[in-house]
Amino acid sequence: MLAWSDVERILRGGRFYWISTTDEDGRPHLVQQWGAWVDDHLYFEGSERTHWAQNLARDARVAFGTQTGTRAMFGQGTVDVVRGVAPDIAKRIASQYATKYGRTFDYRPKAAQYETGHVFRATPGSVATLLRASLLLRIGHGERQLVVRELREDQRVMQRINPGTPIDEVPWREIGRYKDLEVERARLHADGWKIEEPSRR
Template sequence: MIDDTDATRSEPVAELDARYSAEGAAATPWSAARARLAAAEVFWISTVRPDGRPHVTPLLAVWLDGALFFCTGERERKALNLAANPHTVLTTGDSALREGLDVVVEGEAVRVSDEALLHRLADAYEAKYGADWRFEVRGGVFHGGGGPAPVFRVAPVTAFGFGKGAYSQTRWRF
C-alpha cells in the first residue's frame, strides 16, 4: 500500500494566484494534489543537459513518504543530467481543458541507495503498475528487464496546482 501522508513534514503553505484563477476560485488543498500525485500513472521529468538545453521525457513514479520516486537507466540522458545538476521538475496531469488538476513538483533529485527503502519502493511500483514493473533490489539499485536502474527521490520544494473547469493556480511552499 502506498502511503500518501507525510508525518515528518508539516502541510505546505498554499497560495492562490488570483492573476491566473477564475473569480471566486479557492486554493486547491494539498491533500488533493497528494492524491493526484499518488494516483497518476505517467509523469514528465524536466532536467537540464550539460550544455544548458532542457530535456523532457515521460516516466513512471510513485508517491511515498511525502516525495516522488522514479528510476532510470544509469546511462540514460536524465540520469546523466541529474548527476551534473540535480534540480528537476516532475509534472503530471491530463490533456483535458475543462476538468482535472495538473500538478508540477519542483525539487532536487537525490539518489536513493537504502536497501529497506528500495524494497518498499519496489513493492510500491508493483502495486501501482503491475507485475511488468517488478524490480529486484541489489547493490543499491533496481534491477529489471533493462538492467541496473538507480532510484531518485524528489521531495517538493515548491509545487503548483492548475485546477481546470473553475480555473485556479495554487502554489504550495514547503
C-alpha cells in the first residue's frame, strides 16, 4: 500500500484527470480535465452549462483518476462549486495550473480568476479508516452526547458529536493529525474510549 505522501505526490503531479459523473439515466459520463490538488481537494475548471457539470448539479458523486509516470491513482467523492475561493488557496491553484499547463498550452491563470469566479472542488470520500473509537459523555441533567472519532489512512483525525440528532447525519470535522496509530490507540483506550474494528469508508 502506498503511503499517503506518495498518493498526494501522484495527485499533485497529475496533468490530466479523468472525471466520471452519472447521467440522468444512470450511465457513466467520462471527461478529461486539467486540475490542481490542494489541501486534500481536487480543483478543476469548467462551465456550469457543460454536460458533466449539469450531472454534478443533480448528483454530486464523482469518480476521478490520474497518472504520473507509471503510477496511477483514483478516488471517489463528491463535488461542490466554490464561488470566491480564499486568496491563499486561489494562489496555489493558479500556481499549479501555470506549472502544469503554462509551457505546453500557454495557460497561466491569475489567482483573481478563482477569487472572483467559480471552480469545481472534489472532496475524496474513499479514504480508509484505520481506527474508529466512540465515547459517551454525560453533560448534565441526565443528557448525554456520543462522540465518534476516526483515525484515517491519510493521518487525519476526524470527529463528529451527536447534538441531539442521529449521529450519521452529523458531518465529520477534522480536529488534527496523528503520527503513530498505536500510540493513539493506547491513548484512546486509557481515556475510556470504545475501540471499534477498522472499516472502509
